[in-house]
Amino acid sequence: MNIISTNFEGLYILEPTVFEDHRGFFMESYNARVMKDHGIDYSFVQDNQSKSSYGVLRGLHFQNPPYAQTKLIRVLFGNILDAVVDLRKSSKTYGQSFTIELSADNKKQLLIPRGFAHGFSVLTDAAEILYKCDNYYNKESEGGLMYNDEFLNIDWKISNEHVIISPKDMKLSSFNDLNSNFV
Secondary structure, three states: OEEEEOOOOOOEEEEOOEEEEOOEEEEOOOOHHHHHHOOOOOOOOEEEEEEEEOOEEEEEEEEOOOOOOOEEEEEEEOEEEEEEEEOOOOOOOOOOEEEEEEEOOOOOEEEEOOOEEEEEEEOOOEEEEEEEEOOOOOHHHEEEEOOOOOOOOOOOOOOHHHOEOOOOHHHOEOHHHOOOOOO
């Protein structure tokens, strides 16, 4: 597995080694020992899976401490634009966003540490994602940022008329109104 650092501390792109032949493919999508050898050591306790159609935009979501979550995101089928925003006040990348296309074809994964807001938009007819979390979901600690926040200026790779967003996500705050609990 190739583990690629980004400009954001603790945010990694994982590229698994894929063995393909006429029967299909095999890959090891996660190996705790390999991660630990790279100084990355998480104990994942919950897996979540979602399926969405083209234009669905979920996020930007996070859980406040002490229920914050590290997530390992991968796509089972389809293609998404995955986006994160650094909410860690002491970070040199505080308030900055990072985006990457994840797909069933490229098999890339994104390891998102605690202290980031996370969201994605679906770029194909449908997409299914699976993500591991190192902490359990806690409704009372939910937080989020508006997907179309002018300060963040994230290009979700879908036009505004095709965006499908939940009523809950339409009520999220702007980055400038956020009082981040992450240090």
